[in-house]
């Protein structure tokens with residue numbers, strides 16, 4: 001039984017490691033479903049480390065939840081071990097953001113790399129259950145590298161009329177995209193959202209896509225909280 005639990009027993013390296021302080025700024029995008037933008041969630045040094053660490057173990061990405069289509073996800077993916085020191089800092093930060101959750105609620109971090117033309121078509125992060133027999137209650141999708149154009153994260157079921165909102169948002173979202181919510185890929189920024197309704201069922205409004213990357217590379221980081 002113990003062996004099947006996640007390896008969160010003592011880990012001296014992780015416990016002794018001093019995390020960089022991150023002074024990030026949270027801004028609510030939507031109350032229902034809950035979506036919060038986190039500016040500077042990942043520090044430059046953490047980004048550099050995670051890009052390099054991720055690039056050492058990338059494999060072709062596997063699809064997440066339904067709807068299932070062939071080749072819906074064409075990126076490459078690397079899971080970081082739980083004893084990765086910098087990864088543990090991000091897990092702790094994500095857990096604390098959600099109200100001092102234990103780190104054991106955070107799934108293995110996943111680095112995702114997109115080259116020219118690669119994408120992740122509209123999908124849900126819930127309903128996956130395969131990895132750890134647990135449901136992904138929330139997602140934090142952070143940007144490690146955004147050397148690309150029109151390579152944001154789009155929520156086709158969520159409408160925001162940005163012409164009625166403060167123009168400072170336009171640094172982080174596509175203000176000219178009609179009324180579909182599209183976050184720009186901004187290095188260091190992250191987006192938090194809640195995948196599940198209160199009764200634990202999946203919220204279909206959280207449908208989202210990683211747009212096909214133009215002219216360059218995008219590297220992201222998935223921080224999923226499981227229940």
Ligand SMILES: O=C(O)CCC(=O)C(=O)O
Nearest residue numbers: 120152153209210211220
């Ligand atoms: O690349 C993106 O913008 C989104 C990625 C994503 O949704 C995922 O990896 O589950």
Ligand SMILES: [Fe+2]
Nearest residue numbers: 123124125208
């Ligand atoms: Fe996703």
